[in-house]
Amino acid sequence: MEIQLSSELCSLIPQFTVGFIEYRNIQVGPSPQMLKGRLQLFQESIYFDLEDKNVTDLDGIQEWRAIFKHTGKDPNRYRHSAEALFRRIKKQNYLQSVHSATDLNNFFSLQYQVPIGIYDSDKLTGSIVLRTGAVGEEYMGLNGRQNSLQNLIVSADANGPFGSPFVDSERSAVSPSTKNAVQIIYLRPTADTELNRKMTESLMNMFLQIHGGKADCKLIGC
Numbered sequence: 001m002e003i004q005l006s007s008e009l010c011s012l013i014p015q016f017t018v019g020f021i022e023y024r025n026i027q028v029g030p031s032p033q034m035l036k037g038r039l040q041l042f043q044e045s046i047y048f049d050l051e052d053k054n055v056t057d058l059d060g061i062q063e064w065r066a067i068f069k070h071t072g073k074d075p076n077r078y079r080h081s082a083e084a085l086f087r088r089i090k091k092q093n094y095l096q097s098v099h100s101a102t103d104l105n106n107f108f109s110l111q112y113q114v115p116i117g118i119y120d121s122d123k124l125t126g127s128i129v130l131r132t133g134a135v136g137e138e139y140m141g142l143n144g145r146q147n148s149l150q151n152l153i154v155s156a157d158a159n160g161p162f163g164s165p166f167v168d169s170e171r172s173a174v175s176p177s178t179k180n181a182v183q184i185i186y187l188r189p190t191a192d193t194e195l196n197r198k199m200t201e202s203l204m205n206m207f208l209q210i211h212g213g214k215a216d217c218k219l220i221g222c
Contacts, residue, residue, distance in 0.1 A: 001121060001182060003220055006131035009153065010222035012071055017193075017221035018130065019185035019200030022121070026213035028178050031103040035210065039107050043094045046086065046110060055086045060113020063188050064165065071132050072151035073166075080165045080186075081115040100210050101174045101181070108185075108203050115165035115186040116203075117155065119172040122180050126158035130184075130220075133161060141167040155184060183207070193219070 003020050010016060031039075055061055061083045065075035079087070085106060088095065097103050101118050109116045133149030139161055141147040147167055155163035162172040165186040174181055185203065187196045196219055204217045 001124070002127040003182075003184075004127065004129055005220060005222055006129055009131050012132070013067060013189055014222055015189035016130075017187045017189060017191075017196060017219055019183075019187055019196060019203070019217060020220050021183040021185075021200065021204045021207070021215055021217040023181045023183070023207065023211070023215045024213050025179060026181060026207075026211040028099055028101045028174060028176050028181075028211060031097050031100045032210060035100065035103055035107065036097050039095065039097070039103055042107065042110060043089050046089050047092055047094075050086070050090045055083060055090055058086065058113055060188055061086060063190060064113075064115065064186070067153070067189070068166075071153060078152065078166050081117075081167065082109045082113055082165075085110055086113075099174075099176060101178070101207075104203075104207055104210065105183075108199075108206075112199055114188060116183065117163045117165070117168050117186075118174050118181055118183045119155075119163055119168070120174050120178045120180070121182045122178070123172050124157045124159075124162065124182070128182070129156050130154070131156060133164075137161055139169040139171070141169055142173060143167050153186070187219075 064080045068075040105116045133152045133154045137149040152164050154161040162169045200217050204215050
């Protein structure tokens with residue numbers, strides 16, 4: 001599956017980069033105890049780390065808030081998904097296990113303080129373009145609401161937007177019936193290229209250990 005960044009997005013954020021992973025013949029199901037245990041312990045550790053600081057003090061959270069502001073979306077009203085996870089943990093509203101793919105997404109998102117989306121590629125059509133949302137664009141999100149996409153960074157296929165570092169759509173959601181998927185890691189533009197590469201490969205390798213199948217990954221940048 002092809003993926004590209006729009007010229008408009010690159011003009012707004014010249015260092016914009018994503019990690020892109022394609023999975024084939026995977027098996028999504030209940031998370032193994034190893035993953036559930038690591039996610040729980042990590043959340044408890046984050047909770048204690050945040051006792052004397054704000055979520056917005058974290059470097060990765062700050063950087064993605066600035067990106068939202070730069071594209072014209074108020075980061076106080078539209079919090080990127082990594083920030084939303086940290087805010088839940090600060091309130092001790094710990095994330096519950098959903099399934100292996102979502103749990104792994106959440107673990108790495110917390111570890112690296114960046115939004116990560118995973119999508120059922122059999123529900124997508126044509127190539128993927130990352131761009132900013134246009135006036136009037138919206139979709140039903142995994143938050144159970146109709147979400148305005150104007151000025152948000154979105155991932156779109158031939159049928160329109162399906163994902164965003166804010167919230168992903170219902171139509172592209174991964175489930176236990178998913179066999180093929182793509183994962184988009186919304187990396188920090190200021191991060192070192194080699195660090196971004198290692199992070200992407202680390203996520204891919206752990207995903208394959210849990211879900212089987214095969215995969216390829218690459219970095220896509222402006």
